[in-house]
Amino acid sequence: GHYIICGFSRTGRQIAMEFQAEGVSFVIIDSDFESVRKAQEMGYTIYQGDATLDETLLRVGIEKAACIVAALPSDAENLYTVLSAKYLNPGIRAIARASTEEALQKLQRGGADAVISPYITGGKRMAAAALRPQVMDFVDGIISGTDRQLYMEEYLLEPGVCPVVGQTLGQAKLRVQTGALILAIRRTDGNLIGGPTADTVFMPGDVVIAMGTAEQLRALNQLLGPISSKKLRRPKKM
Amino acid sequence: GHYIICGFSRTGRQIAMEFQAEGVSFVIIDSDFESVRKAQEMGYTIYQGDATLDETLLRVGIEKAACIVAALPSDAENLYTVLSAKYLNPGIRAIARASTEEALQKLQRGGADAVISPYITGGKRMAAAALRPQVMDFVDGIISGTDRQLYMEEYLLEPGVCPVVGQTLGQAKLRVQTGALILAIRRTDGNLIGGPTADTVFMPGDVVIAMGTAEQLRALNQLLGPISSKKLRRPKKM
Ligand SMILES: [Ca+2]
Numbered sequence: 001g002h003y004i005i006c007g008f009s010r011t012g013r014q015i016a017m018e019f020q021a022e023g024v025s026f027v028i029i030d031s032d033f034e035s036v037r038k039a040q041e042m043g044y045t046i047y048q049g050d051a052t053l054d055e056t057l058l059r060v061g062i063e064k065a066a067c068i069v070a071a072l073p074s075d076a077e078n079l080y081t082v083l084s085a086k087y088l089n090p091g092i093r094a095i096a097r098a099s100t101e102e103a104l105q106k107l108q109r110g111g112a113d114a115v116i117s118p119y120i121t122g123g124k125r126m127a128a129a130a131l132r133p134q135v136m137d138f139v140d141g142i143i144s145g146t147d148r149q150l151y152m153e154e155y156l157l158e159p160g161v162c163p164v165v166g167q168t169l170g171q172a173k174l175r176v177q178t179g180a181l182i183l184a185i186r187r188t189d190g191n192l193i194g195g196p197t198a199d200t201v202f203m204p205g206d207v208v209i210a211m212g213t214a215e216q217l218r219a220l221n222q223l224l225g226p227i228s229s230k231k232l233r234r235p236k237k238m
Numbered sequence: 239g240h241y242i243i244c245g246f247s248r249t250g251r252q253i254a255m256e257f258q259a260e261g262v263s264f265v266i267i268d269s270d271f272e273s274v275r276k277a278q279e280m281g282y283t284i285y286q287g288d289a290t291l292d293e294t295l296l297r298v299g300i301e302k303a304a305c306i307v308a309a310l311p312s313d314a315e316n317l318y319t320v321l322s323a324k325y326l327n328p329g330i331r332a333i334a335r336a337s338t339e340e341a342l343q344k345l346q347r348g349g350a351d352a353v354i355s356p357y358i359t360g361g362k363r364m365a366a367a368a369l370r371p372q373v374m375d376f377v378d379g380i381i382s383g384t385d386r387q388l389y390m391e392e393y394l395l396e397p398g399v400c401p402v403v404g405q406t407l408g409q410a411k412l413r414v415q416t417g418a419l420i421l422a423i424r425r426t427d428g429n430l431i432g433g434p435t436a437d438t439v440f441m442p443g444d445v446v447i448a449m450g451t452a453e454q455l456r457a458l459n460q461l462l463g464p465i466s467s468k469k470l471r472r473p474k475k476m
């Protein structure tokens with residue numbers, strides 16, 4: 001499935017850059033002629049239209065899309081777009097921007113899978129830069145950006161596919177074999193095990209969060225899901 | 239040294255919440271009477287005044303402050319405040335908000351130690367939520383928030399104080415002794431070692447980035463800097 005970005009403003013442009021860097025397939029929707037021209041100049045695929053209309057969403061293949069990102073100027077437009085997208089494709093993942101705490105809650109109630117408020121995120125980021133500058137630099141460096149050495153990746157341990165299910169971390173020897181560091185395991189019940197130890201057991205449906213170079217994470221991907229799964233994205237080659 | 243927040247708007251309020259949760263000492267500056275009243279209602283120490291004026295900065299003890307966060311409405315005010323703060327206290331750490339890429343560069347040239355653009359940060363966060371939802375949840379959960387189980391912390395290895403300097407990670411046995419996970423080491427030359435292994439040697443001046451519970455990170459703090467250092471902040475008790 002492809003990705004859809006609604007709104008090619010400053011936020012939308014940043015999202016397009018990140019998607020481009022990851023090598024995912026995406027299309028942009030924007031109603032403004034100037035934005036459309038700018039996106040085309042930058043080599044992006046963009047469709048001129050109103051993202052709140054079903055007709056526009058159908059035009060960019062909403063039924064087959066994996067994810068829609070609503071970064072339109074108003075909270076109302078973002079909510080409308082999320083509702084339309086979820087109606088046309090109930091399995092789609094919807095990310096939305098909210099400008100206020102109130103809008104954040106409304107978008108969550110409206111079915112958005114993740115809601116980001118630039119004010120809240122920006123404030124948290126500024127506080128973290130004040131309190132823990134090195135941690136912040138470190139996290140920024142592994143979360144995004146095109147010149148990364150280190151990445152964080154998530155892996156779903158599918159029952160019947162993943163050979164380490166049922167083994168302990170000590171038995172699986174993932175660190176020795178790949179060099180990647182296992183940071184945490186999210187159990188199917190939502191429980192998070194941070195810094196799992198040698199006697200932690202991998203369970204079916206676990207999501208493993210790991211850190212490493214692109215090469216290390218590709219090696220880990222091979223060990224955790226040797227039968228190629230569409231659910232596992234690989235960091236692109238550098 | 240205390241912290242100074244300039245501007246008590248949505249971003250400023252988020253920063254105050256984060257500082258409060260960390261238990262750091264801070265004062266807010268805002269020129270608007272309504273904002274001052276609101277901050278006082280919330281129990282914060284706030285000074286009504288114009289943060290771009292030396293007089294105001296001196297009034298809140300700029301000379302002894304550790305850090306100033308400029309979150310005023312305009313980029314021009316933030317730049318002016320950073321320049322004033324750095325003139326009155328060259329050792330102060332200055333964090334600023336920028337609304338555009340151009341302002342970001344100007345603030346960096348003006349001496350800000352870190353500049354955050356809510357649009358860029360928000361866009362990166364939205365892209366990450368689309369691409370790696372579990373990684374994002376995990377990172378958000380350890381970077382900020384008041385109900386955390388896991389934290390990330392940074393430790394400066396001071397020569398003559400830190401007993402593990404010169405030892406390898408294997409020799410220091412920090413994981414076994416504390417439970418905390420060493421994620422990375424930042425060398426004094428800026429080089430970042432992600433996922434250091436048992437034979438990596440701790441060097442004087444290294445900054446160690448670790449993840450763990452508050453208890454684990456306090457134990458690590460004791461091992462890395464047994465003589466209490468002001469540079470090492472501890473996660474507050476939960
Ligand atoms: Ca936008």
Ligand SMILES: [Ca+2]
Nearest residue numbers: 247249250309
């Ligand atoms: Ca503000």
